[in-house]
Structure formats: structure tokens, C-alpha cells
Amino acid sequence: MLSIRNLSIDYELPGAPLSVLRDVTLDFPQGQVTALIGESGSGKTTLTGAVLGLLSSNARVRGGQVLWKEENLLRQDPERLRQFRWRQASVVFQAAQGAWNPSLTIGAQMLDTCLDHGFPAHAQRREQLLKQVRLTPERVISAYPHQLSGGMRQRALIALALMLEPELLILDEPTTALDLITQSYIFDILSEIHQTGLTMILVTHDLAAVARLADRVAVLYAGTLVELDTAQEIFENPRHPYTQVLIRSAPGVHGGEVARGAEGLPPDLRDRPRGCIFASRCKEVEERCRAASPPLENGVACWRRK
Amino acid sequence: MKKRLLLSLLTVWVALTFTFVLVRQMPGDVLHTLALQLQNTHGLAYAQAREMAKLQICYDPDEPIFSQYCTYLSNLAHANLGRSTTYRIPVTQILASALPWTVFITFLSAGFSFALGVTLGFWTAWRRGTWLDPALTFYATLTQAIPDFLLGVMLLLVLGVQLQWLPLRGAYSAETDPGFNLPFLVSLGQHAILPVLAFSIPAIGSWALSAKATATSVLGEDYLQVARAKGLKPWRILRDYLGRNAIVPLISSLATNLGALLGGSMLIETLFGFPGLGYFLAQSIGTRDYPLMQGLFLLSTLAIVAGNLSAEWLSRRIDPRSRR
């Protein structure tokens, strides 16, 4: 349904441009949850920004395509992109950082979305969705954001994201900054939504969320896709050295063994290395790793795993 | 809020006491001067004229100071501000006739400059990095350098004297009949343009700058990103997401600003011969008309205090975050 082809994006900065995404090719099959994982700065947010046409003003697309059912979204005019957003692809944002407008009620912010998309603004649908995320509609609709708890705001955001019956749902760190009980509550709700066959992209660095929800996992490192596989394979048999470090550094995934993350710092994105992007921190690095960048083959981009 | 209220009362009391002391400490015997004046104009004996003068300016130096102070306060409580020594009518009458003019010109100017300045500021913040930005900054610094009354002089010179497009002085033409009729309203509008422009031209720049600053900080908020992701139409984002949130702090500064303006601008009103509070205040200082000066000064203090209090109240009222 959505597929990204050889996407490269730079940010214009004083001095040299910052290359945040380099030649990323990735498909999001219908009805599946694809998780995008990686450290901050790995390009996850830029990728979803490119899908929604919400890149910051200094972003420059250097090449590639974002295909939505054969339509290249990167070539669409702002009005088409505006209509595409939320109607076809919507986002569950992180509620913790004020994703709600403090001056409008929750109900009004659900309705204005319908109005601007010419979507029949059924008050009924609003109520039904709020019930689906286990909120009391009477209480929430007339409430201002600050009157709700963090968990309630997050659930209301899920309802908001489903308002226009989108075909693609992007989950942007949906459980960060929530307590564990609320987190698991949110996961239950999201799993239910997953059952309905909605295609989802889960952007997170929380591996517990990936384990609970994802069918497939895409691992990004410094703007490069280094591994793509089923969730089960990623957790049980990670192949790329970076994925291995990432999985093992997560507490509680491998029998409570807390490993250290990769040593060293990510590469300078203003001046990408010629070889493998992970070479500078890889323990298994060889001569050929520094010479040329490995392509993604059989779901992994590593010379040693070919 | 309680603290604000207390402070306001304190300020009013200080102003009251200040005017009380002022009349009594003035170089030159105020009472004597007025008595001599009355003696001449009314043909009275000096003692009689002096008694009359005492009543007019509500000041009796023969009584002990404490009882003078009590009389002064009780007179104020009964809205007895004495009689103007130049106009020879009760001060309250002058205040009542001047206040509507000042309210008229002040609300018109403040409303006009606020609406235009805030829109301009929001728009500049919204279209970051266009030519609007440096243009706005230049406009604001340039108009800051020109005191509003000097701007008034220039406007008067160009639009009034040179081009003769607009009337020079007064609030309406003497040939019209005050009331709800077209010629009067037209003349009212024509006379208001110059003072309103003199007030507004610098004010637009400063409103635009502060609106730009608050809007820029709101633009960095997550809910604006959400609004864009929701595919809302730009005008709705500008109005409901940016505007609604950025205007909250501006509205309370508008209230403060209105309070300060309501005291009347001595210079602009004098320049345009506009019969508001500021005009009479300047007149009363020039002619040493103590009762009138006192009344006007108290009124402008009250206006400022009221402006500050309503700013406080408004900022609590319009910010939904303060609703529990």
C-alpha cells in the first residue's frame, strides 16, 4: 500500500548539509504493523514526516519516491497532501508533550478535523470511538486537555487518529512517558485496532512496544536501513551487528541480561563514511566494511551476513 | 489577586494623599491667589472672597491638618471634587463631559492598532523568513523613535495643513448638530482620523512585535504540528491553533494599555484640540486650576488601576488552563 523507494533526505544547515536519510527502500504491506526502531537521530521521524508531507522547511529531498498506491506523494501539491493527511494516513502522537491544543475542548478538536476534510461530522462516531478507547464520552468531549490525565489524553489521541477512518496509522512513540499500567492498557487498545486489519507504522525506541504490537521490524541506523525482518526473527535471531547490540541492550528481553549499547558515537551525518555506516562502532569490522557500503540483501545490510 | 487588589488600594490612597499634599505645599498661596481673583471678578470683600475660594477648592487652611484630610476624603466619597477655578463649574461636570471623548478616541485607537498589529505580527510569525520580518522590525524601531505627539504634528502638517484633507482641531464640526445624524457622525469620524493615526502608527509596530514573539513561541508547540498533520485548512490552524493561544497574553496587555491610555494623552488631545481628559489636564496645569487638576489626576490613576486589575482578571478568565 505504502512503499518508500530509494529515499534520501538532507537538512540544509549552515556549513554542510546533514544527510539524515540515505537510500532507504521499505514497503509497508496492507494490514501489518511495521515497527521502525533505532536511536534518536536515526531518521525515524524524518521518514514519517516525508510520508505525511510534514518535513521541516530546511529539509531537501535528494532523491527517491514515497508511493501511496502508485501516487508519488513527494510530487503532490500542498492541497492534495493536506487532504491525504488524516483522511488516509493519521498519526497517534505522544500526548505527554502537549499534542492537544490547550484552548479547545477535546470534542472540538475531533470535530474540526472532520469539517476540514468534508467528512460527515457524526457526533455519534466520536462517541463510539471514545468508547472504543475506553473513555467516557460525556466527560471527555467537553473537557479541555489539561483536565484529563496523561493516559486519558493518550487514549483520546488514538480516538482522534481514527476519526476519519484512515487506511494507515502511524504510531509515534505512543507509550513514552506513561506509567507501565497505562502503557499496557494502551497496548491492549492498539492490539484491538490491529485486529481490524488497519495498516500501522510503529515508531519507537521502546522494544517492549515492538514485542507487543509489531509484525515486522525495520532497523534504522544513522539514516540507513540496516535490517528488515519479521518481529520474531529480529528478537530471536538478530543478524546485523547493530540490531544485536540494540536487542541485547534492552532490559528484560534476554533473560534480564543488561548489555551495554554500542560503544562510540554515531557517524557524523554531514560527512558520511564511504563504507558501512556502522563500521565505526562495529566489533566485527573488516577491511571491506570500510571500503564500500553493503546493500540490503535478504533483509540485512552487512558484508559478513551475505 | 488579593495582593493585586491590596496594591491597587494602596496606589489609589497614595494618589489621593499626593493631591492633598500638593495643594497645601504649593509654592505661592493658592487660596490667596484665588481669593484675590474672586474679589475682582465678583466684587466681594476679601474675607468673603476667601470663604468662597475655600469652598471652591475644598481647602480650608484654618482647620487642623488632620480634620482637613478627613473633610477631603469625605468630599471625595461624596463625589464632591470642588469647582474648577477657570471654568467655574463643578469638576465632576467637566470630567463627565470629557471622559466620553477620551473613551471614544482611546478605544478606537487601541482597537484599531491592536487588531491590525496583532494580525500583522501573527502573519509575520506564520510566514517566517519572508521580507515581512525585517520590514516589520524596521517599521517598529523607526516609529519608536518618533514620540506620538511629534508624529501628530507631522500628520497635522501633511494631511491637515498641506493637503487639507482632514480637519485640524476639535472633535466635530460646530456646524453639525450633535446627535444621531449622518452629518454629525461623518464629521466625528473625520475629526477622529488624525488623533487615531497619531496614537496607532507607533502602537501597531509594538503590537506586531509582541504578537510575533508570542506567536513564534506557540508555533514551536507540538499541537501546531498535530494541527498540520490533521490536514486542517491553513486559516483554521492560524485562527484556532495559533491565534487562540498566542492572543491570551496579548489581551491582558491590551487591558493594561487601555488603562494607561484612558488617563488621556495630554499632548495629542491638546494638539488636536480634542476635548478629552488629557486636554483638560494640560489646561488645568497651565492655569493652575487645582481642583480640576486633582480630579483628573485621580481619574487617570483610577483608570490605570482598573486596567491592571482587569488585565489580571482577564488573563485568568480567557485562559482555559486556569479553569478547573
Added chain:
Amino acid sequence: MKRAGWAVLLTFILLALLGPMLIELDGTAHYEERFAAVSWKHWLGTDYAGRDVWAQLVHGSRDIMLIAFSTGAFAVLLALLIGVGSALAGGALDALLVGAIDVFLTVPSFPLMAILSALFRVGNPITFGLLLALWSWPGLARSLRAQVQVLQHREFMEVARLMRMGPWHILWGEIFPNLVPYLSLNFILIARNAITASVGIMMLGLVPLRVENWGMMLNLAAFQSGALFLPQGRLYLLAPLSAIVIFQYSLILVASSLEEYFDPRLRRG
């Protein structure tokens, strides 16, 4: 742009210092030369009494500078005394001074300045400056108080205290240097406001200063001599008006260059 501000300010100061020695002011009326046009003899024409406008402008600049800078100096001193004193004293005295600052901030200051300077018949620029300063200090005092309160809790203050430095040493050696940038900036801003206020009061004719004072020139031109309505009188009105605007603009530029100098975050490119 910023440099131009300094250059203009320096020109004005030099004009005020040296000008009156070089250019002679003839105060006697020559009615036959009333509102004369620009000529070699009269660079900016003459006023309603045939007196040279340029000479008045040069001689009047002294008064304006004196008023502006004496207001600035007095107000900064008052604000220092009250703001810093209040922060250092603490307790009841602090509460009292804070109350005073708030009251002074609230009362209508321009009418007060006008009333006092008119009723006390202020006759010289320095007294006038002092009078204006009485109503110009509270904003600065309030922010100085806040800054000193912050500074008091900084590490170097603790060190100074541990080294048993006396309170005066702490005040002059540690606190004062930290306030200098802020004080100089506010000196300029207060001086600028003092120009507006003093010119306004003079223009209303409430303070009888010399006829060559810019504010007096404006008063005479706009309200007394009818120069506003006479085409040949324009120059007499516009000369002091432009001088004031240019002077104010140079002060704004100087203030913003000071701001950038002291706060590197504002420096661009």
C-alpha cells in the same frame, strides 16, 4: 546601521559641547527677517522673530542632552540604591520597598512629571532631569532587585563570603561589575524616554526654559507663533522635530548595539 547610531550620537554630543562656542546665538528680534528662507546667512531660515533657527538648534542641543543624561544618571542611581538595597536588606524593608516600587510603577507618571515641573517652575535642565528621574527609576529598580537576588545565590558569592569579604567589597567587587551592562543599557533607554517626556512637557508650554530649547521651539512653532500654518514657517517647526527624531533613533540603535555586545546570543552571522 549600528555604527551609524554611534556616529550620530557622537555628532550630537560634539555639537552640544563645541557648537555653542563656534556659533553665535543672537537672541534679539529682527522682525524684518521674520520666517526668512534658507540662505548662507541662515542655514535653516529664521523663526517668527527673525532669529536664526540653526543657531537655536545648536545652542538648544545642550539643554536636551543635559536633561536626557541627567535623568538617566539620577534614575540609574535611584534604581541602584533602591533595587540593590532592597535585595540586600531583605525582610520588612524589602517588602516596603517592593510596595513602593509597585506604587510608583502604577501612578500615571507623565501627568505627575508635568504637574510637578510646572508647579515648581523648573528653570534649569538639571533640576528638570532630577524631577523626571523621580518617576523613571521603578522599572529598573525592580529588575535590579531580581538580578541581585539571583546573583546572591551564585557560587562566586558563596566563595566571597567564605573568604570573609566585607559587604562593601562584595557589593562593589562582585555584584556591581555584573550589573554594568544592564545599567548602561537602561541608562540609554531612560534617557530616551526622558527626551520624549521633557519635550512633551515643554511643548505644552508648562516649563519656561530658554527659547532655543528644542521643546520650547516646538511649543512656539506649533502653538504660539502659527508657524505650523505658514508655509514659510515649516522649517522652524521641522528643524527641532527632525533633530529630536534623529537623536532618538540614534539612541535606539546604540541601545540595540549595546544589547548585542553584552549578549552574544543576539549577535547575528
